[in-house]
Each structure stands twice: as structure tokens, then as C-alpha cells.
Amino acid sequence: MTRLEYDRSHIWHPYASIANPPKVRLAERGEGVEIVLADGRRLIDGVASWWCVAHGHNHPAIVDAVQKQSARLCHVMFGGFTHDCAIELAERIATFAPPGLNKVFFADSGSISVEVAVKMAIQYQHAKGRPGRCRMVALKGGYHGDTACAMALSDPDGMHVLFRGMMPSHLFVSKPDCGLAGLAGWTSEFERLVEEHGDEIAGVICEPVLQAANAMNFYPAEYLAAMRRICDEHDLVLVFDEIAAGLWRTGPRWAHERAGISPDVMCIGKALTGGHISLAATVASERVADVISSGAVGAFMHGPTYMANPLACAAANASLELFSRADYAAMSRRIEGEFAAALAPLKSLPNVRDVRVMGAVGVVEVERLPLRDDIDRVIDETGVWLRPFSNFIYAMPPLVSNGETVRRISNAVAAMAALPPGPEVAGDFHE
Ligand SMILES: Cc1ncc(COP(=O)(O)O)c(C=O)c1O
Structure with a gap:
């Protein structure tokens, strides 16, 4: 054979x-x-x-960084330990991220970073005394990954339709595909949904400007500004999934920069290591992190085995260094x-x-x-x-x-x- x-x-x-x-x-x-x-x-x-x-x-710069790191420390559990590669990477990510987003959770893949973002939104609401708020609002035409929670946030009629029966039911607004002309109608639909289900909603998630794997749809940044305003009015956690669109793929460093606003939580992955090892990160604002920490639980409840793997962090440090040099x-x-x-x-x-x-x-x-x-x-x-x-x-x-x-x-x-x-x-x- x-x-x-x-x-x-x-x-x-x-x-x-x-x-x-x-x-x-x-x-x-x-x-x-x-x-x-x-x-x-x-x-x-x-x-x-x-x-x-x-x-x-x-x-060569990324390969070299991984090789050098592999001679020192290939892995150590992140519960009870830290290491230079993770510390350096958190600093680099905080420098790259929009102002105020500087609390970093390392995840093994893009899908997992989305799951982590949703858990942050839920723990945020929980800490504010609203345990009933555990649904997200997402956009039709979106894609956030293949794990259960990420599938449940992706286009409900898209590639994951087979698994509908096992997925939590989130709320969806229309695909933002009518350009600027459709913004007013789309915003009203969004507002109605939030008003109707306000007590159940923890946050909002979208792929900013570029809906990639389910729709290959580009939409104007003004939609993001509308989401920001609605989230502020209802104290919802706004999550931007920049895994595909971020790190200059659509032009600026972050696709959402065009809107002149920032999310509360941002997911990054894919080009983070320049495609050398799987690694993603969920980056939260100080405000969200403070609220989560003030809750009855206090701890953020997630911790995968390979969290902040040093080889992956070394690759990401080298990748972000390349991004900052050209x-x-x-x-x-x-x-x-x-x-x-x-x-x-x-x-x-x-x-x-x-x-x-x-x-x-x-x-x-x-x-x-x-x-x-x-x-x-x-x-x-x-x-x-x-x-x-x-x-x-x-x-x-x-x-x-x-x-x-x-x-x-x-x-x-x-x-x-x-x-x-x-x-x-x-x-x-x-x-
Ligand atoms: C916007 C977006 N979010 C999340 C993911 C999932 O990332 P991963 O495949 O690393 O789990 C993808 C993958 O294509 C994506 O495009």
C-alpha cells in the first residue's frame, strides 16, 4: 500500500x-x-x-524561534506555571489590540477561542447578577468554528445544519448583505430582537466586515458601530471574531478599525502564528475582566491542557515580530x-x-x-x-x-x- x-x-x-x-x-x-x-x-x-x-x-524566523524554544521547554502546564514566551506574547498582543483590550486568554484553536469568548460574556452577566443571560446574538451568514458552541453561533442554515438538535439555541439577525442602504432596517431588526429577549442575552458576536467561511460576504463597518451602540445600551458583551479578518487580511490590522470603535472581547487566531502551529487568543477589556473577577466565582472557568504551549507562543512571537517590521x-x-x-x-x-x-x-x-x-x-x-x-x-x-x-x-x-x-x-x- x-x-x-x-x-x-x-x-x-x-x-x-x-x-x-x-x-x-x-x-x-x-x-x-x-x-x-x-x-x-x-x-x-x-x-x-x-x-x-x-x-x-x-x-525561517518562525522556524528558528520554534527550534530554539524546543531546546528549552516544549510544554508546561499553565496552571501553576508561566513562561517567558507566554508573557512576551501577551505583551505583544496587548500592544497590537485596540486600547483597553489587554487581558489575554490563550486557546488552542480559533473555535476554542470563540467558546472562551462566549463563556466570558456569560460569566460577565453572571457576575452582574443576571444568571439568566446566557444566549448570544449572532449574524446569519457567519462562521465561528466547528466545535459545538462555535457551530451554534454560525449560520443556522449553513454547513452545520445536521447538528442543530444538539446545539444551544442562540438568536440570529439577518446577514448584513444590503450595503449601507440596508443598515437602518437591519439595525431596527437587531434592536427589536434585543428588546424582546433582553433578559436572556449575554452578548453579541460577529466576524467584523468579512463573513468568511459561510458566506464570503463583505459588509460596511457602520454595522459594527450600530452593534456597539446597542450593546452599550443593554450592557451586552460585544465580541469581534477577528480570526479570519484580522492581522491585515482585509487591509487594516483589525477589520473593525474602520468603524472607529472597539469590542469588549476579541478572538484572534490563524495568522497569529503565521500558520506554523495552532494557537489562538481571546482578549478581553479590563472592564470585562474586572466584572468577571468580581463575581461570586471570581475565577474564569476554562483551562485546556495545552494552554499557552511554549512552542506555539514562540511561533506567535516571531510572527507578530514579522508583522511589526513590515x-x-x-x-x-x-x-x-x-x-x-x-x-x-x-x-x-x-x-x-x-x-x-x-x-x-x-x-x-x-x-x-x-x-x-x-x-x-x-x-x-x-x-x-x-x-x-x-x-x-x-x-x-x-x-x-x-x-x-x-x-x-x-x-x-x-x-x-x-x-x-x-x-x-x-x-x-x-x-
Ligand atoms: C472567523 C472564524 N472564526 C473561527 C474559526 C475557527 O478557527 P479554527 O479552525 O482554528 O478552530 C474560523 C476558521 O475558519 C474562522 O474563519
Whole structure:
């Protein structure tokens, strides 16, 4: 049995059948913006391995930091111990985060950081003497992860619909997809919901400006300002999930910066380690942390085994150092211009509904995805890795991609957009 055959018959891949698995490619090394396959072929990583490889694969500074840390301390439980890497990282995160957000909880993945944020909102309300407030308001079209609580906050009609029966029931407002013209109506809907259910609601969560994995939807920052106002009026904890949109992916450091307001709690992940090891963080404001600490329980009730793993913290410190040394906002803006110019003409193709670009995110929404075999052929012919899903052919490359890389990625997106549409359900292309 070859390695690939063993993989095919024994290993589950994300959102894939194990009985009839989709094609996978054997990756051997990462080099800059490229993934080198076992047979020597190279693929440009057009989706930055699910949007986390911001500085390129195997960045020498991050690899070096992890190697040095591994010689000192690979892990120590965070209950009863701390270490330099975690302390340095908390300081760096507090410097990067909006003013006032400086209380850091380290989580093992983006989904877990969302769970932690929700627990913070609930403990905040509990400490204020409102134990009945344990539901969240979330946005239709959102995505916050694959663990139970994160699924329950994601689009109720999206990819997790199968698990509805086991999920806590949160409250949802419409997808903010009507631009500025729809803001007034959307805000009234939000206000009505909060007025009706005020006694049950602990907080509000959204992906600011970019709803990624469930909708690839961009919406104006004014919606965030409306959420801030409503949360202030009702003493709700406002959580921004910047896991996908943060760290310059949409242009500014944080997508919500455009709104001129700050959340009470922010989740960051993905590019935090530059795509080298899984790590996320939930960052709370001093006010939220103070209220939680003043409650009858006092302690914040979460603590995973690998919390603040030193190797992951070392990777994140090196990644944030890279972010602070170069103008990533300019890189993101440059990629935005290049995607906008290259992808706009695709609007006239018969299978294309819409083209939208923001920062280093280029989205072509199609009527129906092409057949998987056709998509695979384009990947092999262009040497560009893309993973279309639902109705979206999109690119989110490493932020360090140069003009030539963006040009090749855009050509691959264009080649896929020009393919004939496949059948209604194009297979296992979720996220
Ligand atoms: C906005 C957002 N939140 C949370 C998550 C979950 O992160 P993870 O896959 O690290 O659990 C994702 C992942 O795509 C995401 O895009």
C-alpha cells in the first residue's frame, strides 16, 4: 500500500467522506508561498492554507524561534506555571489590540477561542447578577468554528445544519448583505430582537466586515458601530471574531478599525502564528475582566491542557515580530488593487454572479461550482492551489505574495470561473 493509499483508506480529511474520499495531494515541504509536493511539483498556496500562512510557509524566523524554544521547554502546564514566551506574547498582543483590550486568554484553536469568548460574556452577566443571560446574538451568514458552541453561533442554515438538535439555541439577525442602504432596517431588526429577549442575552458576536467561511460576504463597518451602540445600551458583551479578518487580511490590522470603535472581547487566531502551529487568543477589556473577577466565582472557568504551549507562543512571537517590521497594510492594499483589476472582468462570464475584493481577499461568486475533476485539472495545469466551496471560487494568499504570484493566482481563479457549472451539489466542497 502506498502512503497515499493508506491515507485514502484510514484518514478522515476535513469535510470529506472516508468511503469515497476526494483527491488529496502529498505535501512534502513548504517554501515561501509554495507547497512542494512529494513528486516535486510546486503549488502556489492561493488560500494561505486556510488563511493562516501570512508570511509564507516555513518562514525561517518562525522556524528558528520554534527550534530554539524546543531546546528549552516544549510544554508546561499553565496552571501553576508561566513562561517567558507566554508573557512576551501577551505583551505583544496587548500592544497590537485596540486600547483597553489587554487581558489575554490563550486557546488552542480559533473555535476554542470563540467558546472562551462566549463563556466570558456569560460569566460577565453572571457576575452582574443576571444568571439568566446566557444566549448570544449572532449574524446569519457567519462562521465561528466547528466545535459545538462555535457551530451554534454560525449560520443556522449553513454547513452545520445536521447538528442543530444538539446545539444551544442562540438568536440570529439577518446577514448584513444590503450595503449601507440596508443598515437602518437591519439595525431596527437587531434592536427589536434585543428588546424582546433582553433578559436572556449575554452578548453579541460577529466576524467584523468579512463573513468568511459561510458566506464570503463583505459588509460596511457602520454595522459594527450600530452593534456597539446597542450593546452599550443593554450592557451586552460585544465580541469581534477577528480570526479570519484580522492581522491585515482585509487591509487594516483589525477589520473593525474602520468603524472607529472597539469590542469588549476579541478572538484572534490563524495568522497569529503565521500558520506554523495552532494557537489562538481571546482578549478581553479590563472592564470585562474586572466584572468577571468580581463575581461570586471570581475565577474564569476554562483551562485546556495545552494552554499557552511554549512552542506555539514562540511561533506567535516571531510572527507578530514579522508583522511589526513590515508594512502589511500596504501589502494587503497592493494585493487588493491587483485582485480588483484582474478579477473584475470575470463579472461578464455566464456562470459568475458577483466579483468582490477586499484587502487580500478575492471572491468570485458563481451560480454553481464547476465539477471537481475540472477544478483539479485547473489546479494541476496552473500550479495554483485553490479550494472553492459552496458558490465561491476565492483566493486569500499569503500577505507576502508578490505581483507575479497574485497574477498567477488570479489567472487560476479566472480559469475556474470560466469552467462550465457542475451539478447542483458539487460534492464535498465545504469551506
Ligand atoms: C472567523 C472564524 N472564526 C473561527 C474559526 C475557527 O478557527 P479554527 O479552525 O482554528 O478552530 C474560523 C476558521 O475558519 C474562522 O474563519
